[in-house]
Amino acid sequence: VDQTLVTTTPDADGNPQLTAYLTQPTHTEPATEHTGDQVDRWGEVFDQIYEAGDQQTEDPTYDISGWISSYTGEPLPAHEMREWVDSVVGRIKSLPHRRVLEIGCGTGLLLFRIAPDAELYCGTDVSAVALRDLQAKLPLLPEGSARVELRECPADRFDGFDEDSFDTVVINSVAQYFPDVAYFVDVLTQAARVVRPGGSIVIGDVRNLALQEQFHTSLHLARTPGDADDPAALAAAVADRVAQDAELVLDPKLFTAFAAARPEIDGVSLLAKPSPHRNELTKYRYDVVLHIRDDAQQPGTPAAAAGTGTGESEELWDATPVEQISQRLERDRPSRVRIAGVEDARLSADRTAAGRDAAGPELDPAELARAVTALGYRAVPALRPDRPGQLDLVIAPEGGPLPTTTADAEAAGAGFEAFANDPADASRRASLVPELRGHLKHRLPEYMVPQHFMVLEAWPLNANGKLDRKALPLPRTGDRKGGTAAYVAPRTALERSVATVWADVLGVSRVGVLDNFFDLGGHSLLATRVCARIGEACGAEVPLGDFFQYPTVAGLAAHIEESGARRERGPAIRRADRSRRRRPG
Numbered sequence: 060v061d062q063t064l065v066t067t068t069p070d071a072d073g074n075p076q077l078t079a080y081l082t083q084p085t086h087t088e089p090a091t092e093h094t095g096d097q098v099d100r101w102g103e104v105f106d107q108i109y110e111a112g113d114q115q116t117e118d119p120t121y122d123i124s125g126w127i128s129s130y131t132g133e134p135l136p137a138h139e140m141r142e143w144v145d146s147v148v149g150r151i152k153s154l155p156h157r158r159v160l161e162i163g164c165g166t167g168l169l170l171f172r173i174a175p176d177a178e179l180y181c182g183t184d185v186s187a188v189a190l191r192d193l194q195a196k197l198p199l200l201p202e203g204s205a206r207v208e209l210r211e212c213p214a215d216r217f218d219g220f221d222e223d224s225f226d227t228v229v230i231n232s233v234a235q236y237f238p239d240v241a242y243f244v245d246v247l248t249q250a251a252r253v254v255r256p257g258g259s260i261v262i263g264d265v266r267n268l269a270l271q272e273q274f275h276t277s278l279h280l281a282r283t284p285g286d287a288d289d290p291a292a293l294a295a296a297v298a299d300r301v302a303q304d305a306e307l308v309l310d311p312k313l314f315t316a317f318a319a320a321r322p323e324i325d326g327v328s329l330l331a332k333p334s335p336h337r338n339e340l341t342k343y344r345y346d347v348v349l350h351i352r353d354d355a356q357q358p359g360t361p362a363a364a365a366g367t368g369t370g371e372s373e374e375l376w377d378a379t380p381v382e383q384i385s386q387r388l389e390r391d392r393p394s395r396v397r398i399a400g401v402e403d404a405r406l407s408a409d410r411t412a413a414g415r416d417a418a419g420p421e422l423d424p425a426e427l428a429r430a431v432t433a434l435g436y437r438a439v440p441a442l443r444p445d446r447p448g449q450l451d452l453v454i455a456p457e458g459g460p461l462p463t464t465t466a467d468a469e470a471a472g473a474g475f476e477a478f479a480n481d482p483a484d485a486s487r488r489a490s491l492v493p494e495l496r497g498h499l500k501h502r503l504p505e506y507m508v509p510q511h512f513m514v515l516e517a518w519p520l521n522a523n524g525k526l527d528r529k530a531l532p533l534p535r536t537g538d539r540k541g542g543t544a545a546y547v548a549p550r551t552a553l554e555r556s557v558a559t560v561w562a563d564v565l566g567v568s569r570v571g572v573l574d575n576f577f578d579l580g581g582h583s584l585l586a587t588r589v590c591a592r593i594g595e596a597c598g599a600e601v602p603l604g605d606f607f608q609y610p611t612v613a614g615l616a617a618h619i620e621e622s623g624a625r626r627e628r629g630p631a632i633r634r635a636d637r638s639r640r641r642r643p644g
Contacts, residue, residue, distance in 0.1 A: 060495070062518070064526075065509055068533050078534055079495075079509035082518065083487070097238035097486065098213050102185040104583045107590075107603030109166065109188040119196055122166035129339055130281045132577055132610060139336045146334060147231055147263050148172045150346060153461075154259045155226040159205075162214045162246065163233030167193045170207065177205035181220070185213050214246050223255040232264035235306040240479035243307060244317065247349070251323055257353035264344045268310040268480060269447035270406075274343045275300040277409040282578050287412065295532050302514070305485045305584050311444040313478035314347050315467035325352035326463035331440035331450055335425035337405050345442055348461055373397050373453075378420035385430045388454065396454040397462075398422070403440070406448055419449060427452060488514055489585060493563045510534075546571040547613075553597060554616045560592045561612065572613040576606075593619075 061082045067075040108125040121144075126135045148169060151159075157178045164170055164182030166189060174180040184190050190209050197207055210216075214230070214237065228250040237243045250260050267274075275297045280286060286293040311329045318324040328348040332341040373395035376384070388396070402410075404423040410416075424440035431438045436454050441462045443449045453462040470478070492512045499508045511534035519530035546569070549555040554572050561570045565579050576586065583603075590601045599619045609615040 060491070064531075066528070066531075068511070070510075076511070077507070077509040078511040078513060080513045080515055080518075080531055081495075082515050083491070097482065098185060100584055100587060101236040102213075104587055104603065105165075105184075105186040106188045107587070109186055109192060110602070110604070120167060120171035120199055122168070122192075124166060127607065129278055129577075132575065132607075135338065135340070136336075139334075139338060139340075142334055142336060143332075143340055144168050144172070146332065147346070150263070150330075150348070151227060151229060151261055152176065153458075154261070154348070155257070158225045159227050159229060160220065160225045160250075160253065161229040161231070162250070163230065163236075164193065164209070165189050165233075167196065169229060169231060171196075171200065174205040174207060175201050175203070179208070180205040181208045181210070181225075183210045183212050183214070183216070185211070187211050215242060215249065217249040217253060220253045222252055224253050226255060226258045228254055228258075228260045230260070230262045234262060234309065235264075235266050237307045239307065239481065239483055240309070240313070240475050243309070243479070244475050247317060248321070251321060251349070251351060254351045256323075256351060258351045260347075260349040260351070262314075262347040262349070264340065265347060266306060266308040267343055267345055267447070268308045268478065269444075270343055271301060271304070271308050271480070272297055273406070273409055273413040273415070273448075274339070275304070276413040278339075280412055298532075300580065301480075302488060302516075303485050303580050303582075304480060305482050305489070305582050307482050308480045310478035311345065311347075311442050312467060312470045313475060314349065315444055315464055316470035316473070316475060316478060318349065319466035319468040319471035323352050324349050324466065326350040327466070328461040328463050329442040329444060330461070331403065331424060331442055333425055333428050333438075333440060335423075335429075341425075342403075342405050342409065350463065373455075375399060378422055381422065381427050381430050384427065384454075385434065388431060388434050388436060394455070395459075398452040398454070400443070400446070401450050401452055403448055403450055410448060415448075418446065422450075422452065424450060424452060427454075432457075486584070489564075493565075497563065547573050549612065551616065553619065554612055556597050557593060557616050557619075558612045560589055560596055564588050564592065570612060572616075573611055576610045581610075 061084045063079060063081040065077060065079045068078040070076045105125070121141075123134070123137065123140045126140055127133065128135050151169070151173055156173060156176065159173060159177055159179070160181045160183075161169060162183055164184050165186070167182070170180055170182055170193070182190075182193070184193075190211050194209055200207070214233065230246065230250070234243055237246070247260065247262075254260060276293065279293065279296050279300060283296070286296060314327045314329060318327045328346075328350070330346040330348070332344065332346070334341040374393050374397070376387070376396050376398050378398050378401050384398070400419045402417045402419050402421045404421040405425070407417070407421060424438065428438040428440075431454055435457060437457045437459070439453045439455075439462055441451045441453055441464070443451060444464060444467075451462065491514065495512060496508065513532060513534060515532075519527045521527040521530075549558045549572055558570045558572065561567075561574075561576060561579070561581075564585055565576075565581060567579065570579065576589070581589075586603060586606050590603055590606055593599055593601050597619070601615070601619065605618060605622075606615065609618045
């Protein structure tokens with residue numbers, strides 16, 4: 060803590076209550092130990108998820124355990140996940156994939172669909188449980204499939220992989236669990252070393268920093284629709300959600316900056332999801348393909364300079380209704396078309412809710428893709444890194460190269476940290492308030508402990524450079540961070556114990572028995588702390604999968620009683636010894 064201010068603010072009934080405002084030091088050096096701890100914690104999360112995962116399909120090679128909607132808390136629909144898997148697999152199969160290395164292979168969703176066409180498939184993962192289950196299912200691969208090698212290790216462990224030994228390295232839907240951008244860039248750098256000339260690095264399902272606020276606005280309004288009529292409350296809630304985001308979120312410019320810093324990168328494909336399903340995976344995540352320069356290709360060739368992925372010219376068309384585009388394609392049969400500066404229509408409602416106006420005409424890339432496929436074309440939605448939410452729709456015959464974006468030397472000069480959030484900061488914030496509250500409770504009478512703690516990026520100042528008290532944000536009513544349920548006090552000793560653990564971990568003054576943990580700002584990493592703390596406080600073993608299934612105090616307490624889990628067993632989640640998985644030094 061750097062500076063603090065304790066003052067009174069009105070509660071929901073207008074009565075004064077103590078609120079503590081505080082700032083943290085502006086320059087906090089990243090700690091190597093913290094990085095390792097963050098990797099370990101995510102490993103524990105996935106061990107628990109995979110251990111408790113129930114099959115949602117009769118196909119054992121299609122295990123979608125852990126894929127939960129942030130909006131509903133329910134598993135993502137199986138048909139939407141099937142389309143998502145098929146899209147990623149199609150992307151990889153359009154590239155050389157005889158020898159593949161997948162970082163974070165999980166349950167084998169990609170492995171079982173790519174290995175039959177490959178010669179060697181190496182998969183690494185930090186979760187021992189995932190690899191154990193995956194190893195047991197390998198006999199399900201058809202005869203003649205690739206030789207499969209599985210390795211338990213963190214993403215930055217590339218020991219034993221020779222230089223230029225893979226056609227493609229796949230990092231799909233795992234980058235968000237990396238501890239910081241430096242770790243991610245290190246993984247990319249090592250991946251580039253093991254990919255042969257002319258190969259690729261595929262980074263799938265990257266969360267988009269340029270749209271992070273818009274995503275959290277849509278998420279908050281889905282849970283607390285009443286805030287749509289209160290702009291100040293909405294802005295405060297969204298800022299709180301962004302600050303607490305414990306996952307790594309990356310601006311597309313990071314990849315053009317990385318390409319500028321690495322001469323072996325020939326081009327960058329920044330690709331929006333082509334899916335028609337309007338969920339968080341399609342709207343707020345994107346794919347990246349880093350193309351490794353072929354030894355025969357020299358820097359500055361037309362393909363690299365044009366930024367289109369080919370040396371051929373392309374026609375620029377205005378955005379018109381999909382039907383008109385199809386008619387023109389059928390009539391003129393062009394070799395390549397670009398429709399530039401199109402707003403992604405799938406984001407329209409969220410854009411409006413976030414207070415943004417459309418900066419160009421809208422088109423649905425999935426609708427266009429369906430229409431042109433019937434004509435033998437492929438429509439690829441390419442992100443415009445300088446204009447969040449906008450796309451270039453590139454139409455070309457099936458089987459052609461992906462559109463690319465040129466490297467950005469100016470972005471590289473800004474430093475990679477400029478294009479990512481800091482999950483470590485979210486982790487520090489998550490632990491700071493509970494630690495402060497506990498510290499003060501041991502030293503002050505209860506009535507002197509602030510009911511609310513507000514962590515600020517900076518103090519609001521007036522024109523004279525003095526603190527502007529009127530500009531200090533007010534805590535949300537009840538300090539419930541988006542809880543949608545009316546407050547109902549705990550009724551039993553077990554409910555009181557569970558609610559106390561939740562309040563301490565979330566850093567709030569009170570939790571009602573009907574509050575949803577995730578509506579109050581909780582996430583998977585905090586859930587692991589809650590499970591462990593409940594084990595210590597209540598003598599109850601609560602697997603993480605059960606916690607996801609019963610995310611309210613009342614539901615979880617009832618489940619503990621009914622399942623007979625409340626016995627003297629110790630904590631449900633124990634810190635695993637993962638030191639053997641870390642890189643030396």
